[in-house]
Amino acid sequence: MNCDEARILLHALLDNELDAGHAREVEAHVASCPACAAELAAQRDMQRVLADTNLRYAAPASLRARIEASMPQPERRQPTRRSVLRGFAMGSAVSALAASGVVAVVLRQDDQQRILSEVVSAHLRSLQAGHLIDVVSTDQHTVKPWFNGKLDVAPPVIDLTAQGFTLVGGRLDYIDARAIGAVVYKRRQHVINLFVSQTSSTEHRPPKTQTMQGFNCRRWGERGLNFWAVSDIGNDELAEFVDKFDAAMKANVEE
Template sequence: MDCEEVRQLLDPYVDGELDLTRQLAIEAHLAECNSCREAAQRITSCSRFIRVNLPVYRAPPGLKSKVRTTLANEDKPKFRWFREHGRRLAYAAALLLLSCALAWTWLTLSPSKDKELIAEAVSNHSRSLMVSHLVDCASGDQHAIKQWFDGKVDYSPPVADLTQAGYTLVGGRIDILEQRPVAAIVYQHGKNLLNLFVWPATSRKIDMDVRSERGYHFCAWNLAGLNFFCISEISAADLEKFEDELREKINL
């Protein structure tokens, strides 16, 4: 892919809308090309700035007519009380609706954070499979992996041995999610690999039922102050089983 092609795809790339092949092709180009990488960073920080600083306060559809009705009531002489208090009521109604709109905006921002997290996790997972950077510590021993994480992250990710259940430990590495280093613990189930990301739920708690995107299944939960996000090509049922087995093993 040359610079011109990359530039044309940067917007959908930053928004995580590209298919895996083009996403990886662009990542490969960005790793080598300074000017395209800077352009991508500009777009990322611009869209982040907009998302963070410019919430949209859209008035709910009924607001205009409600205010009009209240004001119309003001004109009817027989509603003396309304004539005196109508304007105040209209302001109160408007204020109430505005707070609803604000709450709505806040609620819709959280899913967009999830969307970002999912895109990052999908790209971490697919990269770990394709560029032979699956593990930094290759070991099937839960204690060895746990020890390896010591000092590399400022928390202690639980590493469970799930061999009995059919999930073999492959190793561990450090990856990046939500702009912070996170522990990635890798398991193998049949022919497929599974990445389990673990990090402290300090800024927010993650909770997602099993979903799929770009051929991967993933789910997330929080337990004992930690967020867990696992992703793999294994079936949704196998992923759920993994979550159950893991929860049981690390039940603190």
């Protein structure tokens, strides 16, 4: 074996790609050739440093959500014309849940903190240019049907413009390894992301505010849905938003 051959084969030796016979040949050459021995040592050294370094990239959650959304989705009950016209299909969302028989995820207590941090990350991502809104509309009758067929759940879309919170659109996001709906509102120049996912629990869980990385996150549960409202607006204003949303939602159901 000459040096030219050894300089190629020593890599295969490092990668464990050589059969026993060739490995012996390379080792024999290296044992008798200081230059090739030095090269082998240097490459082994570099491989070790590379192995100790994280050189991978993690795919953004938004990319995963985009790919998921582009695939054929399991059958979902289409909301009735009437519920779409009402702009709020709470009843349809609940019955769709029951009809699809989807095993809803029960969150464990120790998962809460991780999910809060995912929610805040999703909010941060949404603030990057071009990531905020998939469907741009101030009309709840446009935003609401847009979610149909994209999610296991029909997120309530309620226009709160009259109450001082402008509906600006909707978006698919990805939280806790699942696609999730985000309804986007604005208060002055501040963005409020309202994330909605399904849950097995139908009982009411009162709103609770937590703060992470300077963002307020108010979380509550109602009629089989989990809600997270995230924004940089103050605690009081976020609580006001949640109260108005909740009141409007109840008004819709009782209609």
